[in-house]
Amino acid sequence: MNALVDFYAKHSRLVDQIGVNAIMALSLSVSLRAGQLALAQAAFMGIAAYLSAILSLNAHWPLLASIALAMLVSALVAALLAYPVRRLRGVFLAIATIGFGEIVRVFANNFSITGGAEGLSGIPNDATTPVIYVGLALVAVALFALSRTKFALAVSLVREDEHAARSVGVDVGAIRTLSLALGGAIAGLGGALYAHSNFFLTPADFGFGRMEQILVACVIGGVTNAAGAVLGAGLITLLPEITRAVQAATGANVDFFRELVTGVVLLGVILFAPAGISGLWRKRA
Amino acid sequence: MAQTRVNAGLDVADVSVSYGGVAALRGVTMRIGPGSIVGLIGPNGAGKTTLINAVSGVVRPGTGTISLGPLRLDRLPQHLVARAGVARTYQNIRLFGGLSVADNVRAGAYRLRSPLSDEGVKELLARVAVHEFDVSRPAASLPYGEQRRIEIARALAGTPSVMLLDEPAAGMNPRESHELRSVIRGIAQRGTGVLLVEHDMSLVSAVCDHVVVLNFGETIASGTPAQVARDPAVVEAYLGTSA
Ligand SMILES: Nc1ncnc2c1ncn2[C@@H]1O[C@H](COP(=O)(O)OP(=O)(O)O)[C@@H](O)[C@H]1O
Ligand SMILES: [Mg+2]
Numbered sequence: 001m002n003a004l005v006d007f008y009a010k011h012s013r014l015v016d017q018i019g020v021n022a023i024m025a026l027s028l029s030v031s032l033r034a035g036q037l038a039l040a041q042a043a044f045m046g047i048a049a050y051l052s053a054i055l056s057l058n059a060h061w062p063l064l065a066s067i068a069l070a071m072l073v074s075a076l077v078a079a080l081l082a083y084p085v086r087r088l089r090g091v092f093l094a095i096a097t098i099g100f101g102e103i104v105r106v107f108a109n110n111f112s113i114t115g116g117a118e119g120l121s122g123i124p125n126d127a128t129t130p131v132i133y134v135g136l137a138l139v140a141v142a143l144f145a146l147s148r149t150k151f152a153l154a155v156s157l158v159r160e161d162e163h164a165a166r167s168v169g170v171d172v173g174a175i176r177t178l179s180l181a182l183g184g185a186i187a188g189l190g191g192a193l194y195a196h197s198n199f200f201l202t203p204a205d206f207g208f209g210r211m212e213q214i215l216v217a218c219v220i221g222g223v224t225n226a227a228g229a230v231l232g233a234g235l236i237t238l239l240p241e242i243t244r245a246v247q248a249a250t251g252a253n254v255d256f257f258r259e260l261v262t263g264v265v266l267l268g269v270i271l272f273a274p275a276g277i278s279g280l281w282r283k284r285a
Numbered sequence: 286m287a288q289t290r291v292n293a294g295l296d297v298a299d300v301s302v303s304y305g306g307v308a309a310l311r312g313v314t315m316r317i318g319p320g321s322i323v324g325l326i327g328p329n330g331a332g333k334t335t336l337i338n339a340v341s342g343v344v345r346p347g348t349g350t351i352s353l354g355p356l357r358l359d360r361l362p363q364h365l366v367a368r369a370g371v372a373r374t375y376q377n378i379r380l381f382g383g384l385s386v387a388d389n390v391r392a393g394a395y396r397l398r399s400p401l402s403d404e405g406v407k408e409l410l411a412r413v414a415v416h417e418f419d420v421s422r423p424a425a426s427l428p429y430g431e432q433r434r435i436e437i438a439r440a441l442a443g444t445p446s447v448m449l450l451d452e453p454a455a456g457m458n459p460r461e462s463h464e465l466r467s468v469i470r471g472i473a474q475r476g477t478g479v480l481l482v483e484h485d486m487s488l489v490s491a492v493c494d495h496v497v498v499l500n501f502g503e504t505i506a507s508g509t510p511a512q513v514a515r516d517p518a519v520v521e522a523y524l525g526t527s528a
Contacts, residue, residue, distance in 0.1 A: 150400065157392050160381035167341065167379070168443065169367040169396035 011241075012129060016197045018237045019132035020190050025217040025229035026139050027186035032218060034179040035159030037094045040081060041214050043101035044074040044184045046206030048191030050114050053123045053201055063126045063196060067135075071188035078184025082177040101211060108203035119202030127196035135193055139186055140226040155179055216262070220269045222276020231277055239265065293354025294318040294478055295340065295371070295447045300349030300359075301502075302335050309335040311502045312349070317447060317478035322469060324493035324510065325482045328522060331499040333482040334376055337449045340480075341373045342366035353446060368396040372445035374436045376452045376482075382425030386410075386435055389424045393442030401442060409438040412471060414464045430461045437468065447478045454485045466491050490514070498522070 008015055024041055031038045048070035055066040085096050108114045115121075146152055154175045157165035162172050195201055213236055221232020239262050247253070269276060295317040302310040310332045317323045325333050338344045340351055342363035351359040358366050372393070381389050387406045394401045401409075406420060413434040424435060433453055440448055450469070454462040462485060469492050473479050483489050489496060490510040498506040498513050500522040506513045513519050 150395070153388075153392065153395065153400075156384060156388070157381055157395070160383055161379055163343075164375075164379040164381060165392075166363040167367055167373055168392050168439065169364050171364045 008129075013197075014237065014241060016127075016129055016132050018234050019129070019136050020194050020197065021213070021217055021233035021237050022230040023132075023136050023139055023190035023193065024187060024214045025221060025233045026136075026143060026226060027183045027190060028214050028218050029226075029229050030143070030183035030186065031179050033159060034155045034176060035162075036176060036179065037090060038081075038085070038097045038180055038183070039094050039211050039215065040078070040097040040100050041183065041187045042206045042208070042211035043097075043104040044078055044187035045191035045194065045210070046104055046108060046203070047077055048074045048188035049195035049201055049206065050108060050120070050191075052192035053120050053195040054113060056124055056196070057120065057122065063124075063131070066196075067189060067192040070192040071185045074188030074191065075181045075185035078187075079177050079181040081184075082180045086173060086176070098208065098211065101206075101208065105203045105207050108206070114203070115201075117203060119200050119205075121200035123195050123199060123201065125197060125199060127193045132193050132197060135189055136230070139189065140230075143226055151175075151178070216266055218276075220266060220276060222273075228276045235265070235277075236262070293446070294321075295480075296350075296352050297336070297340065298350045298352075300336070300339055300346045300351060302332075302339050302344055302346050309502050310339065310346070310499075313497075313499070313502070313504055314349075315497050315504075315507070317480050319446070319478050320473050320476045321495065322473045322479045322481060322493050324489040324496035325480055325499065326484070326486070326489060326496060326513075327499035327505075330501075332502040333499060334451055335502075336499070337373055337451050337480070337482065340366075340447075340449060341371055367443070370396075370443070370446035371449065372440035372443055372447070373449040374433070374440055374451055374453060376455065378429075378432050378436050380424040380432055380436055380439070383423055385421045386418075386424050386427070387420040389435055390420075390438050390442050393439035396443045405442075409442055410435070412441065413438045413468050414461075430457045433457060434461075434465075434468070441472065441477075445477055447480070448472055449480045449482075451482045452484065453481070454483055454488055462488060486514075 024045060028041045051073055052066035052070040055061040055069065056063070081097070081100060085093055088096050109117050154165070154170045157168065157170050158172055158175050165172055217232035217236040218229060219232070220235055221230065222228030243257060243261055297313060297315045300310055300313050301308065313336060315323065325336065327333055335344065339346050340358065342358065342361055342365070346359050349359070350357060353369055353371065356369055358369060358371065361369070381392060384392070387403070390406045390409050391401045410416070410420070415431060415434050415438065424432060427435065433456065437450070437453060454465055457465065466488060469479060469481065481489065481493060493510055496507065496510050496513045497504055498516070498519050505518045505522055506516040508516070
């Protein structure tokens with residue numbers, strides 16, 4: 001227990017990051033479960049982060065209200081995005097949604113309300129560790145509750161075979177839109193919490209690198225369950241820190257090594273545990 | 286959501302379908318009353334699957350109407366046709382391969398208000414002559430003949446008014462094919478109209494009240510199994526004695 005308290009005192013920012021990244025991984029897992037390789041989570045996160053930051057800075061909204069509106073707007077944007085990409089699947093959907101992410105980033109870079117490339121600073125740091133983890137727990141509970149509904153059945157049918165899903169009465173378009181919107185809402189939560197646990201935001205925080213991190217967390221952890229997403233987020237957040245600690249202790253220059261380790265872990269998971277780390281664990285159980 | 290069960294037959298009236306200018310169905314008319322079993326036969330490429338696709342909303346007919354009682358189906362999207370109570374199977378089985386057998390059967394009840402219980406799943410599997418096995422196995426891991434029957438169980442799970450079976454005996458061994466007779470009769474006995482597309486004439490003769498014969502998208506004969514078997518146009522279509 002003392003060790004935990006000690007760790008938290010030293011690394012509270014890291015603990016917060018893991019929580020936010022886990023929320024982001026869960027948000028991506030929603031569309032992946034529906035078999036949709038939609039990679040716009042970083043963009044939804046960015047939209048929500050900026051919106052909730054602006055609401056706090058300019059309009060002095062309380063934290064919860066700014067989170068709620070940011071989630072709503074992210075969900076709406078995601079639902080709207082579902083329309084133009086309705087006929088795209090697989091890698092084409094991935095490319096289109098990554099493109100959407102770039103558009104969002106370019107806008108953030110060039111608007112004065114988002115502070116352009118400099119970003120925003122002085123955001124109240126009121127998303128404390130308990131707030132972040134309550135948010136994460138709520139998401140996990142909500143997804144668990146959803147997993148026993150007809151919606152979850154429809155999601156898995158769409159993933160398995162869209163045509164056969166229609167043949168039993170599933171409105172595939174609606175399920176895709178709903179799952180994107182749900183993922184958007186969760187990404188909105190992650191984004192708002194991110195904004196309120198960092199002093200500043202820049203457009204670069206929500207670029208392709210962020211999206212890649214979220215996807216890797218999902219793949220490493222295993223996309224089909226919440227524990228996997230959290231595990232993956234934990235690993236992907238801690239790996240660079242561990243290599244950094246090794247660097248500090250040994251004095252060796254392991255900068256390149258840091259990314260190499262992440263790459264090797266990802267490759268290992270894809271080759272030997274395609275269902276992710278949590279998948280390995282379930283297989284044995 | 287649509288009514289669980291419209292107690293009326295399916296009417297296909299003067300339906301034509303073409304694929305980019307090539308006519309696959311020309312003016313086909315037929316009726317499948319509640320509880321009746323109608324056979325649909327014809328050489329390969331005659332348009333049998335196209336008819337099932339038209340009825341189930343996968344393709345739009347160019348002309349003609351398709352209705353289930355008072356409800357017009359021919360302009361509805363596929364998922365609403367399914368919700369109206371039209372269930373089907375596929376010539377090339379389309380199960381949810383990665384899902385368990387039980388989830389596949391449950392999927393068929395999607396249009397109903399309440400989900401299927403484990404008991405309900407077992408009962409449906411029994412009705413298609415699949416007995417005692419592990420329903421948590423992935424559907425794709427089962428032998429072909431069993432997959433076919435699970436696909437029928439999935440279609441049955443939604444308590445359909447009409448069931449469209451596309452070559453259900455294909456790939457089944459003679460014993461399974463024989464068992465299929467009572468399975469199909471059982472479906473009709475509960476009031477569901479059945480359209481049976483099948484090459485196995487002994488199966489068609491054994492279960493069908495009425496048979497429609499298609500050739501090049503047109504109805505060339507219809508009547509009882511015995512009547513169509515004697516029909517010269519049918520003999521010619523099958524044997525190609527057009528000289
Ligand atoms: N999706 C499609 N696109 C173009 N032509 C098709 C398509 N499906 C079927 N056809 C053509 O329509 C005709 C009828 O096919 P089909 O209904 O599958 O016949 P059957 O089931 O009686 O063997 C065939 O000539 C076939 O090549
Ligand atoms: Mg066919």
